[in-house]
Amino acid sequence: MRRLMIKPELCKVDTALGIIVGKWKPTILLHLLVEDTLRFNALKRKIPDITQRMLTKQLRELEEEGLVSRTVYPVVPPKVEYTITPYGKKLEPILHAMHEWGKAHIERKSQPSTEE
Amino acid sequence: MRRLMIKPELCKVDTALGIIVGKWKPTILLHLLVEDTLRFNALKRKIPDITQRMLTKQLRELEEEGLVSRTVYPVVPPKVEYTITPYGKKLEPILHAMHEWGKAHIERKSQPSTEE
DNA sequence: TAAGTAAGTATCCTAAAGGGTACTGTTAGA
DNA sequence: TCTAACAGTACCCTTTAGGATACTTACTTA
Secondary structure, three states: OOOOOOOHHHOOHHHHHHHHOOOOHHHHHHHHHHHOEEEHHHHHHHOOOOOHHHHHHHHHHHHHOOOEEEEEEOOOOOEEEEEEOHHHHOOHHHHHHHHHHHHHHHHHHHOOOOOO | OOOOOOOHHHOOHHHHHHHHOOOOHHHHHHHHHHHOEEEHHHHHHHOOOOOHHHHHHHHHHHHHOOOEEEEEEOOOOOEEEEEEOHHHHOOHHHHHHHHHHHHHHHHHHHOOOOOO
16 A cells, blocks of 8 residues: 555646657657757658658647747748757656656566566 | 766657556556555546446556456456556656646646746 | 758548447345 | 346447648759
């Protein structure tokens, strides 16, 4: 039974998940955590399988929630930079913990003998 | 730029998300983290909006991943108990961190003056 | 003159997740 | 004799997320 938990009915895990879930959102955030600022096409090159449409959509949603900021330079051809906000950086420990858990999960599945 | 991160292309965040995402999975896990063991209908009563079909589905998926174990007692009417596994309990810190982040996110949205 | 670049939109389509409702079998209790 | 309890399944339908492809604009370089 252990250490007391949050009341499930008041829990905001779903709120957090609603914001970081999206086929490409964690990937985008991780790239921006590494590089801090990236242009649209630079991101696209780093995530080869994403389409332009999807990259735009996911970035717009991340911007909407304040995790990423978008700066347009009125030049031609266009220049648009995406930067992770200080607020977005607060997700880093969570992403890191999920990565570790996911890695352990994969290892566990590959050696089904593990009991625990 | 800060403290070095996981290489985005090797990151297992998506693996972890694939397992905890599901409309009712966090809620179910939280209830089981509080109570440790619950019968099917007890869970259903705790989550009034879920349908039987959905509860069954989500539980089966959690069982599949080893987060929850299912014990059937061959009595009538049926008795089936769902228990969180030690492995499932390892998600607690992550769920807790997401809850805290989600709560902060809601507060932040309600006071749009906050700059940071 | 033609092609390339950057950062997108517009349109249409598919797949996956989620949900409603009705049904099952066996027993205890009213 | 009828109803309720428990733990589901079967069947079908709607919503949402994700994706393929083509198009746009304005400028530069070959």
